Amino acid sequence: MILNLDKNFTPYGTKNSIDYNFFTFLGGEPHIKIISEFENVTEVTITHRIQSFNDIGTLLLATNALKNMGIKKLHVVLPYFPAARQDRLMVSGEPLSVKVYADIINAQNYESVTIFDPHSEVTPALLNDCKVVDNHKFIKQVTQQLSDDLILISPDGGALKKIYKVAAHLQNYEVVECSKSRNVKTGQLTGFKVYTDNLQGKDCLIVDDICDGGGTFLGLAKELKAKNAGNLYLAVSHGIFSKGFEELEKYFTKIFTTDSFKTTENKNCIQIELGKLL
Known part of the structure; x- marks a missing residue:
C-alpha cells in the first residue's frame, strides 16, 4: 500500500x-x-x-x-x-x-x-x-520536444559528470562546458564563462538539478547569447523557483522541470510528472 x-x-x-x-x-x-x-x-x-x-x-x-x-x-x-x-x-x-x-x-x-x-x-x-x-528519462522527454540540432549546456563543474552521462544515454547531442565563480561567504555569483567561441545560432538546453533563485542561469544566459546562441531552454529536475519566473522568461523560451519539489503553474514552464519517470 x-x-x-x-x-x-x-x-x-x-x-x-x-x-x-x-x-x-x-x-x-x-x-x-x-x-x-x-x-x-x-x-x-x-x-x-x-x-x-x-x-x-x-x-x-x-x-x-x-x-x-x-x-x-x-x-x-x-x-x-x-x-x-x-x-x-x-x-x-x-x-x-x-x-x-x-x-x-x-x-x-x-x-x-x-x-x-x-x-x-x-x-x-x-x-x-x-x-x-537519474535524470535520463526526464531529459529525454525534454529533448523530444526541442530541435534535433540542440546543444546541451553544463552550467558549472558540478554538473559536468552528470551531463556527460546524459549525453551518452541520448547519443545525439554535443556538450558545451561553462563555469562560474561563487563567493562562499556571500553567495554572490560572478565570472560566468562559456568554453566555445561561437554557438552558431544553435538552440541550447541548460541541464541542471536545481533552480532556486535562478541566478546561475540568468548569468549564464547572457554569456550564451554573447556567444551567438539560438533559443535558450532550461531543464532542472527540482524546480524551487523562489524568485518566480519573470526574469527567467526574459532569456528562456521554455523551462522544463518535474513535480519533485512542488506543483508549478506557469505558461512558459512545462512540468513533467515524476510518476512518468520512476
Whole structure:
C-alpha cells in the first residue's frame, strides 16, 4: 500500500492509497491519524515532497504510526532530498546539513530510500539502502520536444559528470562546458564563462538539478547569447523557483522541470510528472 503525505503528489497513483487525517494542535505540534485499516499488510511505501523541516516531522510521525499498526517494512520516496546542496563545510560555524537530514532518515530503518537526481554523490553515500533515479528519462522527454540540432549546456563543474552521462544515454547531442565563480561567504555569483567561441545560432538546453533563485542561469544566459546562441531552454529536475519566473522568461523560451519539489503553474514552464519517470 501507499501513503502519500502530500495529497497533491501521487507518483504511484492513488490505488491502494492509505487514508489519513492531519492537523496541528494549538500548541503547534503536528499530528497524523491513519484512518485506513489493514489486514495482512506488512509493507508500505511512503511518498513525500520535502519543503521544510516540518515536512520531515510529518514523515517521522507517519512512520511511527505505521510501525505502531504492525507494518514491518517501510519504503520512502523523497524525490527532492533536503539540504543536498549543503554537502560540504565551506565556512566555519556552519552545519553539514545534508548529514543531519540523512541521519534522521537512517534512524527510521527504512527498507529503501528513493531519491531523484541528487545534487551530488554525497547524499546517496550518506543514506542507507538508497535508490537513485537519474535524470535520463526526464531529459529525454525534454529533448523530444526541442530541435534535433540542440546543444546541451553544463552550467558549472558540478554538473559536468552528470551531463556527460546524459549525453551518452541520448547519443545525439554535443556538450558545451561553462563555469562560474561563487563567493562562499556571500553567495554572490560572478565570472560566468562559456568554453566555445561561437554557438552558431544553435538552440541550447541548460541541464541542471536545481533552480532556486535562478541566478546561475540568468548569468549564464547572457554569456550564451554573447556567444551567438539560438533559443535558450532550461531543464532542472527540482524546480524551487523562489524568485518566480519573470526574469527567467526574459532569456528562456521554455523551462522544463518535474513535480519533485512542488506543483508549478506557469505558461512558459512545462512540468513533467515524476510518476512518468520512476
